[in-house]
Amino acid sequence: MTEDRIARATLTALAEPGEPLLNELIDRLGAPETLTAIRRGRLPDETAAGIADDSLVARMTERLAHWRIRLSAAEPASDLLVAERLGVRLVCPGDPEWPTTLDDLGARRPYALWLRGPSDLRFGCLRSVALVGARAASSYGMRLASEMASELGECGWTVVSGGAMGIDAAAHRGSLAADGPTVAVLANGVDVPYPASNDGMFAEIARRELLVSESPPGTSPRRQRFLVRNRVIAALARGTVVVEAGRRSGALSTAHWARKLGRVVMAVPGPVTSATSVGCHALLRDPPPALLVTRSEEVIEAVGEFGTDLAPVPASPVLSRDLLDPVARTVLEALPSRAAAGPAQLAAKAGIDLPTANAKLGLLSAGGFVERAPGGWRLTQKAKAP
Structure with missing residues (x-):
């Protein structure tokens, strides 16, 4: 285990995922020296002198003090031992399995990722689509998400989602049913089944596919981290499909990140009377509008190879x-x-x-x-x- 990997494992335990100031420090100092600065509670003199913006130095110093307090509770050695016992691996930037699409997040990039499952993350994300949506989904949305994920899986496309109840779970289960690849990006440790009702699904994904988290094993979910992890879902996939979403659905934040990262944003229309489709209709209406999709072929056409993955024209009924x-x-x-x-x-x-x-x-x-x-x-x- 290299010094850089140990440092990054420690940083995933003491800092919130994707903190811009921490990523800036890592870019300037490297992960080991950043951890040293946290232990000391101050920037190296030459680093502070090289930053012209005094307010930035002050903000970094303030965050160093905060992380230093949290460092006392971090146990990276224990985290790594637990990970080894559970078959969990730590993937860092520059590793062969690290998806370079995550680098598009810039200052919001993960410090490292904890992975559980046999699949290769980078390879799986070469042809991947995020299917996300409401937790309190309708039967219409659940059926559509499951069928679309199943069809994508049959075509060899990885379905990326967040492991939550509703649309997320339907998407994962649809892919698994077709023996297709799927990746669940969690807001907690990869050994913590949340929600508990999806425990069996998580176990199956860990056995056959891949669970991903920015937090060490044993980490409990926090409300804010559900929104924060959405940027990872958007970055891993070539496009995001919002199957069903209310006006304030967290799935809309995934669409926002996908749009910000230059990914394809797609939405499935629903009944105009359905509260769980209001968010989808807003994506389709508000500029820049999302691409309207109703079947897996249209999704593949939007994110696939130009001229190769064209959707067939729906056959008209011939009397x-x-x-x-x-x-x-x-x-x-x-x-x-x-x-x-x-x-x-x-x-x-x-x-x-x-x-x-x-x-x-x-x-x-x-x-x-x-x-x-x-x-x-x-x-x-x-x-x-x-």
Whole structure:
């Protein structure tokens, strides 16, 4: 275990995820020297002298004092031992498994990530889509999220979500059901099942796919961290789909981060009377508008390779009558909707001779469009169907 990895493991325990000032210190000093500065409670003299902005020095000094207090409760050695026992690994910037897309977060980049599961994070995120949405989801949203995730999984796309109840859980379960890859980004330690109702799902993801957290094992969830982790979900994926979201849904923050990072933002429309679709409709309406998607093919087209992953045009329903020749179709349209008509009457109405009318009526009868009736011919139920 290198000095840099131990330092980063310690920083994940004592600081809130993605603090800009801490990342700036890491960029200036490196992780080990940043940890040394925290232990001393002050910046190195040469570093402080090299910062022209006195207010920035003051803010950094204030945060160093805060982190120094929290350092006394950090136990990186214990965290690493627990991680080894649970099969959890620490991935740091520059590691082969580190997704370079996380570097797009700049000053909000994670210091390191704790991973549990056999899948490779960087490889899995090469073709990945975030599916997020409301915790209090409707049956419509749950079904759509599950089906979309399942179809994406069948096509080899990794489904990234937050492991929460509602849309998140439906997305993970849909991917697992199709034996597809999925990544759950948690606001707590990868060994802490939260919510508890998803315990079985987390165990399955840890066994087959990947759980990800910015916090060491054993860390309990905090309310603010649910919003903070959304930036990681957005950064890992090539695009974000908001399946269902209320006006103040946390899923909208994931969409905000995706847009800020230059990722594709997509939203699924829902009933205009549904409170759980208000957020989606706002994304579709407000500039810059999200891309409206209704099926997995449209999602893949939006985030896939240009010219390769195009969505097929939905097949239009083809009625047998569309295959009729123009004269037969004219005879069919000449028949009244409720009554019967004789061949001579139909010939006159269609503007053809009687032998042709009789021939076409025989063809229409064989196709199940017309049937004999007192007084001539009438439409069948098949012909009356829209």
